[in-house]
Amino acid sequence: MSNGEKVISPDYSKKDRKIRKLQRKLARQQKGSSRLEITRLRIAKQHNQIADTRKDFLHKLSTKVVSENQAIILEDLNVSGMVKNRRLARVISLQGWREFRVLCEVKSEKFNRDFRVISRWEPTSQTCSCCGYRWGKIDLSVRSVLCLNCNTQHDRDENASQNIKMVGMGHRHDPKRTQRTGKTGSPAQSGEASRITAPR
Numbered sequence: 001m002s003n004g005e006k007v008i009s010p011d012y013s014k015k016d017r018k019i020r021k022l023q024r025k026l027a028r029q030q031k032g033s034s035r036l037e038i039t040r041l042r043i044a045k046q047h048n049q050i051a052d053t054r055k056d057f058l059h060k061l062s063t064k065v066v067s068e069n070q071a072i073i074l075e076d077l078n079v080s081g082m083v084k085n086r087r088l089a090r091v092i093s094l095q096g097w098r099e100f101r102v103l104c105e106v107k108s109e110k111f112n113r114d115f116r117v118i119s120r121w122e123p124t125s126q127t128c129s130c131c132g133y134r135w136g137k138i139d140l141s142v143r144s145v146l147c148l149n150c151n152t153q154h155d156r157d158e159n160a161s162q163n164i165k166m167v168g169m170g171h172r173h174d175p176k177r178t179q180r181t182g183k184t185g186s187p188a189q190s191g192e193a194s195r196i197t198a199p200r
């Protein structure tokens with residue numbers, strides 16, 4: 001979030017692993033048998049528990065975010081395009097980002113807040129939120145970036161949240177203007193240390 005706060009979601013992985021294990025078991029069991037029926041119910045129960053935990057978490061978080069802020073700006077993420085990795089896709093789908101967005105939108109209306117979603121094409125993770133310098137695409141594994149132009153060390157998510165806020169409030173990054181007026185960084189030398197720092 002743009003106030004620097006980070007929120008950690010509940011860990012659904014244990015129950016998710018259990019579901020996958022039970023599903024493998026289910027596939028081996030005889031159709032129409034009572035044992036299969038028991039497995040089916042156990043899977044449904046795990047799914048329900050995950051959904052309950054998630055719903056509770058997302059409700060509390062959206063209520064907090066909406067009640068504490070006058071404007072709520074989210075980024076529209078291309079979730080299916082974002083992850084090519086199947087494991088990561090599963091983890092992300094368990095988070096319920098869409099559900100969170102809907103909850104924020106509904107509550108914003110109820111409490112008369114300004115709710116906006118910015119385009120997925122805004123380069124929120126490719127641009128310095130301090131000076132507007134655009135360093136380009138960085139891999140998801142890179143969590144921290146040093147801006148060459150203004151020498152600010154950014155946490156990836158914090159920087160993106162600042163950009164989301166700026167874009168949502170009507171500010172546009174203008175790379176041409178930044179390049180003219182900003183300090184010009186020198187091109188990278190082959191021997192110099194990485195300008196994009198590796199994850200800790």
Ligand SMILES: [Zn+2]
Nearest residue numbers: 128131147150
């Ligand atoms: Zn910068």
